[in-house]
Amino acid sequence: MTETAERRSTRGAANQAGARVNKDAYAQAADFLPLKGIDHVEFWVGNARQAAAYYRALWGFGPVAFAGLETKVRDRASYVMVQNGIRFVFTAPLTPEGEIADHVRLHGDGVHDIAFAVDDVESAWRETTGRGAVGVLPPAEADGGADGVLRRATIRTYGETVHSFIDRSSYHGLFAPGYRAVKRPARAATGLSLLEVDHCVGNVGLGEMDTFVDFYRDVLGFAQLIHYDDKVIHTEYSALMSKVMTNGSGRIKFPINEPAAGKKKSQIQEFLDWYLSPGCQHIALRTEDIVTTVRRLRDNGVEFLGLPHEYYAGLAERVGDVGVPIDTLEELGIEADRDEEGYLLQIFTRPVQDRPTFFFEIIERHGSRGFGVGNFKALFEAIEREQANRGNL
Numbered sequence: 577m578t579e580t581a582e583r584r585s586t587r588g589a590a591n592q593a594g595a596r597v598n599k600d601a602y603a604q605a606a607d608f609l610p611l612k613g614i615d616h617v618e619f620w621v622g623n624a625r626q627a628a629a630y631y632r633a634l635w636g637f638g639p640v641a642f643a644g645l646e647t648k649v650r651d652r653a654s655y656v657m658v659q660n661g662i663r664f665v666f667t668a669p670l671t672p673e674g675e676i677a678d679h680v681r682l683h684g685d686g687v688h689d690i691a692f693a694v695d696d697v698e699s700a701w702r703e704t705t706g707r708g709a710v711g712v713l714p715p716a717e718a719d720g721g722a723d724g725v726l727r728r729a730t731i732r733t734y735g736e737t738v739h740s741f742i743d744r745s746s747y748h749g750l751f752a753p754g755y756r757a758v759k760r761p762a763r764a765a766t767g768l769s770l771l772e773v774d775h776c777v778g779n780v781g782l783g784e785m786d787t788f789v790d791f792y793r794d795v796l797g798f799a800q801l802i803h804y805d806d807k808v809i810h811t812e813y814s815a816l817m818s819k820v821m822t823n824g825s826g827r828i829k830f831p832i833n834e835p836a837a838g839k840k841k842s843q844i845q846e847f848l849d850w851y852l853s854p855g856c857q858h859i860a861l862r863t864e865d866i867v868t869t870v871r872r873l874r875d876n877g878v879e880f881l882g883l884p885h886e887y888y889a890g891l892a893e894r895v896g897d898v899g900v901p902i903d904t905l906e907e908l909g910i911e912a913d914r915d916e917e918g919y920l921l922q923i924f925t926r927p928v929q930d931r932p933t934f935f936f937e938i939i940e941r942h943g944s945r946g947f948g949v950g951n952f953k954a955l956f957e958a959i960e961r962e963q964a965n966r967g968n969l
């Protein structure tokens with residue numbers, strides 16, 4: 577794979593140094609594994625009923641399907657929640673034994689499965705396991721009776737996280753066989769416009785980033801889009817390195833982070849210390865109205881990282897017109913960044929469970945396909961203030 581020249585930008589050029597963009601990434605992605613998109617993300621949590629209520633009442637996800645004791649499932653309860661093109665499943669164990677209880681005891685609440693939509697599960701399984709993927713569940717058909725059959729298979733990725741391949745072409749029921757519709761669903765929060773998963777970030781251990789870069793390239797046919805080294809992602813105290821992998825359509829983007837040496841503890845190391853293995857650090861949800869969405873999320877009680885006034889004092893100079901008054905960005909804590917393709921607006925929540933592990937990003941893109949590299953330093957300093965409050969810096 578050829579690394580191309582450094583990304584240049586008329587604004588914020590200093591911030592871009594150390595970010596190497598591979599403009600040929602989409603063409604380099606191999607086509608042995610056509611992925612149509614992210615079918616769903618499944619979280620394994622301690623209490624799925626309450627997680628579902630949180631995502632309904634604060635985040636505006638509508639409950640669409642349920643599986644549990646009432647559907648003759650004896651070991652787990654699962655709630656399927658949907659908003660536009662985003663489908664989340666929250667699953668909790670009903671007994672102290674088994675893989676879900678083990679997962680929750682070790683990791684706390686977290687992402688278990690980032691599932692891909694595919695046309696051919698058999699082929700996806702054959703192509704990936706043939707290239708070295710560790711299989712978890714071989715191809716199987718779940719019989720939905722009159723609703724048809726759902727085909728799926730599952731492979732491992734970093735830590736205990738997995739990727740399922742899902743083929744819905746012969747299935748016309750709710751989420752999957754065994755699920756039933758939610759009767760009289762409580763009303764979801766309104767006024768939010770979260771549209772789709774923009775990217776999913778994996779945190780891996782020191783020295784493991786390239787292992788998983790190789791995995792996504794060689795086993796899943798992704799290509800490397802960007803390399804941020806520890807010269808670009810650092811503060812006075814800590815640093816990390818990140819490479820962004822993309823599939824051929826650009827619809828699935830997985831940045832992979834590893835900690836780098838610094839005077840104090842990297843936020844990636846804090847995640848690893850509390851998740852107790854590599855895992856999914858954050859999922860970015862794309863919106864086309866970040867101002868209204870973040871205002872509503874804040875009103876509903878979602879907590880976001882705060883940036884200091886100094887960040888906003890220099891923002892107009894750095895990014896120019898981003899369609900929203902700087903005062904409004906500061907009021908809501910939204911960040912902005914610009915590269916040669918356009919600009920983006922983004923904001924990060926605080927961790928959404930008790931452990932300082934998984935969080936969300938909200939992102940609104942206007943041409944930019946980047947990840948807000950110009951904000952990394954201010955963002956990581958904000959995270960370090962929170963790490964210090966937790967006694968984890």
Ligand code: FE2
Binds near residue numbers: 775
């Ligand atoms: Fe992100």
